[in-house]
Structures are given as structure tokens and as C-alpha cells.
Amino acid sequence: MKHTLILAPLVLALIAATPPKSPEAVAEGALRAAPVFDGHNDVPEQLRDRRKDVLEGFDFRDTRGTADPSNGRAAMMTDLARLKAGKVGAQFWSVYVSADLPEPQAVQATLEQIDVTRRLIARYPAEMQLCMDSACVIAARKAGKIASLIGMEGGHSIGGSLAVLRQMYALGARYMTLTHFKNNAWADSGTDAPAHDGLTPFGVKVVREMQRLGMLVDLAHVSEATMADALATGGPPVIVSHSNARAINHHARNISDATLKLIGANGGIVMVNFYPPYVVEASRQWAAARDAEQARGKALNRGDPVAEKAALDAWDKANPMPLGSIGDVADQIDHIARLIGPDHVGLGGDLDGVEATIAGLEDVSKYPALFVELARRGWSQADLEKLSSRNMLRVLKAAESYAAAHRDDLEQESETTF
Template sequence: MSTDRLAHVRDLLAAHPLIDGHNDLPWAARDLARYDWDQVDIATDLTGRTHTDLARLRSGGVGAQFWSVFVPSNLPGSAAVTATLEQIDAVHHLIGRYAGDLGLARTADEVEQVFRSGRIASLLGAEGGQSIDCSLGTLRLLYVLGVRYMTLTHNDNNPWADSATDEPAHGGLTDFGREVVREMNRIGMMVDLSHVSADTMRDALAVTEVPVIFSHSSARAVCDSPRNAPDDVLESLRDNNGVIMVTFVPAFVSQAVADWRAEAWAAAPAAGVDPKDHVAFSAFAAERMAKVPVPTATLADVVKHFEHIREVAGIDHIGVGGDYDGVDVLPEGLEDVSGYPRLFAALADLGWSDEDLVKVAGGNLLRVMREVEAGARQAQQTRGPSLVTFTP
């Protein structure tokens, strides 16, 4: 790609917000320093410790970031809620500490307002239904605290939805799971279908009254990972007017890396590791890499997913969800959050227009946010908070 192309892309992202759907810096800060932002000071160069700091966000043209308030899905219910609240608290402290560079955004309009102020709009996304402990009241309070999407599962099934990486227990969503989706629609929280099983994807798409998102997933036809969306789901997503935010995770974009991960997943139990345990499996995989080198994923692997999803779902249904600080290794050319311009330049090299790039960068996601917000206003005129309780 040419220097001129890169410069043009940087100008484009300076004028139109690039909204990344998923960044796990809050969990990295918990792991590294128990949320001590003095020790994980993003105003300094954190290269080698994290994928994310302010200088690299600026270099990457990031205009808005969904900070993931992830907690492991194997935490017991009340502990998961507490840990999620701690994550939310940490993100609010992060935004407050760096108020000259970050600004809280809860609506599409606020994203644009913060972006126009020269700051990076900061949003919150909860990763996994374990965070609500089967309580719609807890779901509603997460919304009050600023959470604007919830991923229905993480690596484990929960009592009302099947995960992509667990043995099916419900055949998709249970009746309570469908009620969770309806209540998310009513309050204006986006339904996120990353991490869920294909049947859960299909069930949620059949129930939802508004567009849904995938905050960090790619195309299963290009890389056969259960974390990716099959083509029939991409077609349904098109009809739903939703967005899939293509992720950069090597095991979800490169078949060679996916195969390596599948072998590690199969080997983990013999080593006493539950592969669904995010923390334990990450440590196991890192140790295994020293003995069995992992193949290298590339920016070109990622681009193939953008091309395929455009062909199946269309340009109006694509976004970006890097998953920085959620994995140890990223594809060559996308090693940290400064890499987005290289991705957009690669798409431009393939003939994607400026209008296409603006849609993918954030225009499509802003449209979904506005439709979800409008749907919530309409739903609240006809129904109040759901009083349905979970019954095992």
C-alpha cells in the first residue's frame, strides 16, 4: 500500500469516527495492576505491556471505543456481578482520569459529540450473560451504569443461552433467554451475538425487534471456528439490518491458527485445564506455544473476512472489533491499536470507496445504535419493565 493511500485513510478517519467494538484493556489493567491507572498509565508508551495506549489509539485513528467490561464465564453468579461492577467502575475511572482524551458516550449522538470535541468516545460493553446472574433487574442497572451492549454468553453456556464453545444444553435460547433479548430491546441495550452458538444466534435474530451486533466475530466460511458466524446467519443479519464487527483474533481469521487452537483445546483437559476457563486456557496456550509454534496470521487473512462478509451480507452490515488486549498475539500488520489505517488502506487497494470505508469504520454501527435507541423509545410506550424471573 502506498504512503498516499495511508495518508488519505488517516484523513478519512480524522473526519469520520472509527468505532471499535471490543477492547479488553480493563481486564488487562485488572490483571496487571488491579486497576491502578498509575501503574497502567495509558498516557505513557505501554508497548510490550498492552496493545493499547493513548498515543497508539490516536495513531490508529480510533474515534470511539467500546471498552469491554468482561469477566470470566466460570465465575459463580454473584461473583460475576461484583466483578462486572468492578470493571465498570474501572472504566469510569479511566474516562475521568484522561478526560482530555476520552469522553463517556451512551448514545449515537454522544459518540459524535465527543468525537467532534477531539476526544475518543468511550462506551461500555458487557461480555457474557453471567454478568447479570439471571436477573433482569441487574440487566437494567447495567444499562443505567452505561453498558450499551451485552454479549449473551462467553465461553460457557449460561442457564438461558448456549455458548459457541460449550456442549449444547438448551438448543439455543431458553424462554428466559428470549425474555432477556426482549428486555434488552426495551431498555435500548444492543444484543451482541459474539461467543454464542449458531443456534443462539438464530434464536436471537428471530426474537429481536431491532438490529443486533457481533462485537468481535468473523466469517465461518473463511475460517471454520465456532466463534464465527455462518453464512445463513450473515444473511439473517442483513435482513435484521445489524452489523458484524470483524475481529482480528488469529484463531478466528486464519484456518491454520484455528486448527492449532483446536488442537490445544483438545489437549487442555489432559493437562488438567478446562479449555473454557479463559484465564487458565490462555496460560496453557502460551506455554504450549513454546513447544508447538503457532502459525502466523496476517492482515491479508483479516481482509478476506471483510471481503466475504461484504459479498454475503453487504457493505451496510460490516464493522470493526479488534479484541485488542483480549489475546496475546495479533496478525502481522495489526499488532496493536495503531494498525487500523493499514487495514482500511488494504480495503481501499481492493477498490472499496471512501463511502464504503466510512460505513465500515463507524457509520453502520451508528445506524444500529440509533435504531436500537428508537426501538427502545417505542417499546417503552407500550410495556414496562419485565417482571419475569428465572426458573431453573
């Protein structure tokens, strides 16, 4: 006891003298313990647009040389080398197809996107592993591989059929965004004129069948009314795979504080996006001004598409998009975490799905810089680990548990469409 009494002040003095960890050390510790689990990356879209889904001659180990200036394409933002540098341990690959496609074509295109995604993963077995559940994600990360999951973007991809939904799940789709930029027959988009005031009765069936299967319900892109209707069905936590807070940027793609609170109460997760017009209000205003200038140029140059394009190109050169900074993304994360807690925020960069990103977050290698910025703001290592992947894993496990408990529920029935 005498030794204890003598040593205790010495121990306390040593603890007091230990300097706090630097922001860089805190960020590094968080990413080592819990590598990034990103909610949305559009490499499959790039493979479709640039290569018609042909992988011959494509090297995913390094895509920095994929710029195609003649077609106005910058180099891709994603490859295996930069994923490793960015401390990415798990990724939802988006199998997006345009909402302008007729639904039967959208179903086919989605199947093709799932196919190219699975083929890409299979080509790199030492670096990537196709995962269907949280146990695989954990095992893949332990093996040093990028756990690769599939997310569908837009309910038009099921062609109004719950049977198609079930088959997409069987092929590996583990989330579905209920809409994209346009409404579909059963749900309203956040960027289209309201048609259903949220979900139709069939839309509710879609959500319930997704929950029964264990497919995550993704509320990115949907209207606030659709969010409210989906959350009102109960069930497991939802995700918002790549959206931000409307209180900071009033874009229709973003989420009001009232709805953020509903998502927090649901146990869900909002995964913050890196596209400037969704992050920075000045970028949103720039996008609106560009739309107006494009309409003006079209009106002034009717019948002369060359002149119309030249006018818009000149405007773009004179008025570059404000890109914002890493601090602007950190502001979005801080706002959501303060409002509903650090258990309900994640990352969904939308890389390779946008033409520009926040300055400093240009590609998948840059995630650590964001974590350093948050550590500078006082984020603890424990909360940074939640942001990077623990929150997403929790939500995925909850969806799996719900599906296991409801495995014997009756399947939802599709309405006759022909």
C-alpha cells in the first residue's frame, strides 16, 4: 500500500505530461481500426459509358491514365492503388442506369451493370471480394481485401415487379435507392414534380419486400414525403447512401433537419456526398446560374447547336464552379452528427458519378485528409471509427437480423402490369 501511495502521484504526473495525439495520429488510428466503408461509387457507370462494359485491356490497378479529352472525360477517380491509399476497406458499387430508360430496358441495363461489376471483382481476387453480408465484409477486410457490395440506384430498375426485385437480390444487390432524378410509378423523387405524395400502396409493398429480403432501403434522391412514408413502415434502419443536410445547402437532393431526426430515430445512417452543388451553397447557386445561361444560349442561338455550345463553353471558362473545401464536407458531417448523433453519419462520396468533387477530395485516395480535418475539430478516434465503417456495419447487421426474423413472412405480391 505504501508503494501504491508513493507511485500514484508519479503515474498521474506521467499521464498529465503525455502530449495528446496529433490529428494525423487520431485519424490514422481510426482508419487502421475501422477502414472506410463507402456507400456509393460509380465505377460501373464509367465502365458502361467509357468501355461498353468490355473489360479486356482495362487495368483497375491504376486508372489515372483514363482521361479522354476528345469526349470531354477526365481520368477516373477510382482504382485499386488509390483505394488502398485511401484506407477503403469496403465499397458499395452503384449499378446505376438512367431513369430515362423505359423500365424493361432499365431492368436489362441493371443486369448488365451487375454483371460487369461481378466480373470486375472476379478479375482481382487478391484485392477484392464480392460480399453479400456483414460477415463477409469483416472477413474480407481481415484478409486485406476490399469488401465489394452492390447497390441499385433507382426503383425503375425493377420494372414494377417484386419478382425482379427478388432476383436482383439473389444476384447480389444489397441496397436499392427508391428513385433517381425522376419519379417512378410508385415513388416520388426529390428532383421531380410530386406525383404520388410519397409512396403509392405498391411502393409500400416494395419497401416491405426489401426489408423482408434484407435489402437496405436507400432514401438518397427521394422526396421528403417518400422518406416519411418509407420510415413510417417501421422495420430495420434505412440508409441514405449519398446525400447531405439541407440546412447547410438547400438542394432538393439534401435532407431537412426534421427528416434527419426521423432517420436518427429509425437508427439509420446518412452518408455524406462530395459533389460541390450538394455540399456548398455557392456551388448550388452556380449550378442554377449555369442552367439559366444554358437556357439563354439556346434561346439566342435557335437552330445553331454549334453556337449554342460555344456560348456555354465560354461561360463555363469565365465562371468555373466553386468547389469548396474539405472543411465544407466536415461542416456537413458535423451538422448531422450534432443533430442526430455520431452513430448516424457515414460517407458516400459519389466518386466517378460526378464531374467535379470538393477540392481536396478528388479521388478515393483522399479520405484520410477528411479524417484529419475532423480530428482537428475534436472528433475522437471512437467517433471517427463510427463514421468510417462501424455505423454502416451496424445498419447492415440490423437489416440481416430483421430479415432472419421475418424469413417466414409471406412474400409481397406484385400487381399485374400487363
